[in-house]
Amino acid sequence: MEKEVLLSVQNLQQYFKLGKRELKAVDNVSFDIYKGEVFGLVGESGCGKTTTGRSIIRLYDITGGSVYYKGERICAGTRTYKDAIQKARRDYAEKKISKEERDRIVAENRAAIKSAVADHNKWSRTHGKNQLTNEIQMIFQDPIASLDPRMTVRDIIAEGLIIRGVKDKEYIDQQVYKILETVGLVQEHASRYPHEFSGGQRQRIGIARAVIMNPKLIIADEPISALDVSIQAQVINLLHELSEKMGLTIMFIAHDLAVVKYFSTRIAVMYFGKIVELGTSDELFAHPFHPYTRSLLSAIPLPDPITEKNRKRIVYNPTLDHDYSKEGPSMQEVYPGHFVYCNSEELEKYRKEYEDAKK
Numbered sequence: 132m133e134k135e136v137l138l139s140v141q142n143l144q145q146y147f148k149l150g151k152r153e154l155k156a157v158d159n160v161s162f163d164i165y166k167g168e169v170f171g172l173v174g175e176s177g178c179g180k181t182t183t184g185r186s187i188i189r190l191y192d193i194t195g196g197s198v199y200y201k202g203e204r205i206c207a208g209t210r211t212y213k214d215a216i217q218k219a220r221r222d223y224a225e226k227k228i229s230k231e232e233r234d235r236i237v238a239e240n241r242a243a244i245k246s247a248v249a250d251h252n253k254w255s256r257t258h259g260k261n262q263l264t265n266e267i268q269m270i271f272q273d274p275i276a277s278l279d280p281r282m283t284v285r286d287i288i289a290e291g292l293i294i295r296g297v298k299d300k301e302y303i304d305q306q307v308y309k310i311l312e313t314v315g316l317v318q319e320h321a322s323r324y325p326h327e328f329s330g331g332q333r334q335r336i337g338i339a340r341a342v343i344m345n346p347k348l349i350i351a352d353e354p355i356s357a358l359d360v361s362i363q364a365q366v367i368n369l370l371h372e373l374s375e376k377m378g379l380t381i382m383f384i385a386h387d388l389a390v391v392k393y394f395s396t397r398i399a400v401m402y403f404g405k406i407v408e409l410g411t412s413d414e415l416f417a418h419p420f421h422p423y424t425r426s427l428l429s430a431i432p433l434p435d436p437i438t439e440k441n442r443k444r445i446v447y448n449p450t451l452d453h454d455y456s457k458e459g460p461s462m463q464e465v466y467p468g469h470f471v472y473c474n475s476e477e478l479e480k481y482r483k484e485y486e487d488a489k490k
Contacts, residue, residue, distance in 0.1 A: 134165040134166070134168075135165060135166040136163045136164070136165060136166075137164055137165060137166040137200070137201065137347065137348060137380050138163070138164040138187070138198070138199070138200055138348060138380075138382075139163045139164075139198070139199040139200075140160060140161055140162050140163070140183075140187065140196070140197075140198050140199075141161050141196055141197045141198075141199070142159050142160070142161055142195065142196035142197070142211070143157055143159070143160045143161070143183065143186060143193060143195070143196040143197075143198065143208075144157060144158060144159060144160075144193065144194040144195035144196050144208060144210060144211065145157040145179070145182050145183070145186045145191060145193055145194050146194040146210070155404050156179045156182040156404055157179045157182050157183050157186065157404050158179075158403075158404040158405055159196070159405065160179075160183060160196075160401075160404070160405065160406050161196075161406070161462070162399055162406060162409060164348070164380060164382060165380070165396075166347075166380055167378060167380055168380060168381075168396040168397065169374060169380075169381045169383055169394055169395045169396050170380075170381070170382050170383065170395065170396065170397055170398075170399070171383045171384075171385065171391035171392075171394065171395030171397065171398040171399065171412070172184075172382060172383070172384045172385075172398075172399050172401060173385055173386065173387075173388055173391050173398055173399070173400050173401065173427065174386065174400060174401035174402055174427075175386055175402075175427075176386060178401045178402055178403060178404065179401055179403075179404040180352075180353075180384045180385075180386075180401055181272070181352050181353070181384060183384075183401075184269065184350040184352050184382065184384055185269075185352075186198070186206065187206070187267070187350060187382075188267055188269050188350060189205065189206055192208075193206050193207070193208040194208045194210040195208035195209070195210040195211040196208050196211070197247070200266065200267070200348075203250075204247075204250040207246075207247035207248070207250050208247070209243075209244045209247050209248070212240040212241075212243045212244045212247070213240070213244070215236060215240045216236070216237050216240045216241070219232075219233045219236035219237055219240075220233065220237070265291075265295060265344055265345075265346065266346055266347050266348065267346060267347070267348045267349075267350065268291075268340075268341035268342070268344055268346040268348075268349050268350070269341065269349070269350045269351075269352060270334075270337050270338055270341050270349060270350070270351045270352060270354045271337060271352055271354075272352045272353040272354065272356060272357065273357055274330055274333035274334040274336070274337050274357060274358075275325060275326075275330070275333055277337055278325040278333060278336060278337065279325075280324060280325055280326060281324075282324075282325075283321065283322055283323065283324060284311075284316075284320050284321050284322070284323055284324070284325070284336055285304070285307050285321035285322065287325070287336060287340055288307045288310060288311070288321075288336065288339050288340050288343055289303045289304075289306075289307050289343075290340070291340065291343060291344045292306065292343065292344070295344070304321075306343060307321055307339075307343070308321065310339045310342060310343045311339060313339070313342070313373070314335040314336075314338050314339045314342075314369060314373075315335055315365075315369065316332065316335055316336070316339070320332075329362075330357060330358050330359070330362065331358055331359070331362035331365060331366065334354055334355075334357075334358060334362075334366055335366070335369070337354070338354070338366075338369065338370070338373070342373055342377065342379075345377070346379070347379070347380060348379070348380045348381075348382065349379055349380070349381050349382070350381075350382045350384070351370065351381055351382065351383050351384060352384045353384055353385055353386065354366060354370070355367060355385070355390065356385070356386070356387075363390070367390065367393070367394055370383075370394070371394060383395055387431075388416075388427050388428060388431055389431045391412070392412050392415075392416055395412050396411065396412060397409070397410065397411050397412060398410065398411075398412050398415050400415070400421065400423065400424045400427065402423045405472060406462070406472065407421045407423050407424065407471070407472040408420060408421040408423075408424045408469075408470065408471050408472065409462075409469070409470040409471075410468060410469035410470065411468060411469075414468070414469055415469075416428065418469070418484075418485055418488060420465060420469075420471045420473075420481040420484070420485075421471050421472065421473070422445070422447050422452040422453075423447045425445050425447075426444075426445045426446060426447035428445075429442070429443065429444050429445040430444060453477070454476075455474060457474075458474040458475060458476070459474060460472050460473050460474050460477070461473075461474070463475075463478050465478065465481045465482055465485060466482070466485055
């Protein structure tokens with residue numbers, strides 16, 4: 132049975148201006164998230180994980196690429212089309228292409244820009260941002276910074292329902308009390324303020340705020356990184372229970388591969404704005420191909436002191452680990468379902484490693 136694609140990210144680009152320079156926070160990233168799965172996005176700090184999540188939920192206007200939700204384009208960037216038009220004009224000025232070729236490229240990319248803007252406006256007009264936030268919710272990394280200190284817990288959790296247009300206060304209170312109990316809190320907490328809670332309790336409030344909208348997709352942006360280790364397990368188990376109970380699809384962003392393996396169906400590894408490896412959780416741990424993935428795996432601490440003492444860290448150095456002087460890398464399928472960012476020579480090496488490991 133073919134899996135249903137709930138969210139499809141295609142060639143996503145998110146660039147930011149830093150004075151005269153341009154930061155490519157997310158550079159040509161593509162992946163699909165299937166309905167009902169937990170999709171893990173892993174990488175070190177600053178690699179673009181959070182920016183990817185924020186771009187999907189339209190907290191940023193994306194630079195290029197497209198994001199499709201249930202088959203409808205909800206985000207559309209026009210930068211790549213504009214760049215193609217400018218390049219065609221430069222090539223014509225330098226006599227590299229004919230006038231007819233320039234006009235064809237300009238016309239095609241103008242049509243693409245028009246289509247992208249039309250799709251964006253259509254979603255905003257027929258569904259609106261409120262509809263998007265009904266369907267897709269985000270759990271933020273810092274539980275205290277994402278909660279308004281001037282609002283009670285009841286007001287924080289109920290805000291989404293009020294924005295949706297619900298006016299029945301009795302119904303709102305019932306839903307708030309119900310969701311508080313679902314996330315492991317009690318009704319009495321509804322009248323308190325965020326500063327009266329511990330870090331783990333604040334994150335539960337953030338989860339309650341997200342799930343009260345009954346979303347189809349939750350983007351969990353490092354929801355446990357600011358918590359104690361003992362509390363991390365509780366929050367992970369809570370998210371796991373909610374995903375099964377409510378049929379949620381979760382995009383789980385983290386930098387700890389060990390946690391992601393426990394929780395995720397598939398994992399994408401991100402490095403400097405690009406996805407370098409993507410596969411199922413079990414296969415990624417059993418057969419890591421990209422040197423950066425191996426580096427991350429080697430950094431996972433082990434509970435055995437003897438093994439930990441002898442553990443050797445793998446240091447990833449892109450200059451030494453790759454030779455792209457003859458052929459550049461692209462996302463390629465080593466075997467069904469397992470993709471790696473590599474060139475043809477590396478692909479053959481990875482396939483041979485896989486065949487040898489299977490013998």
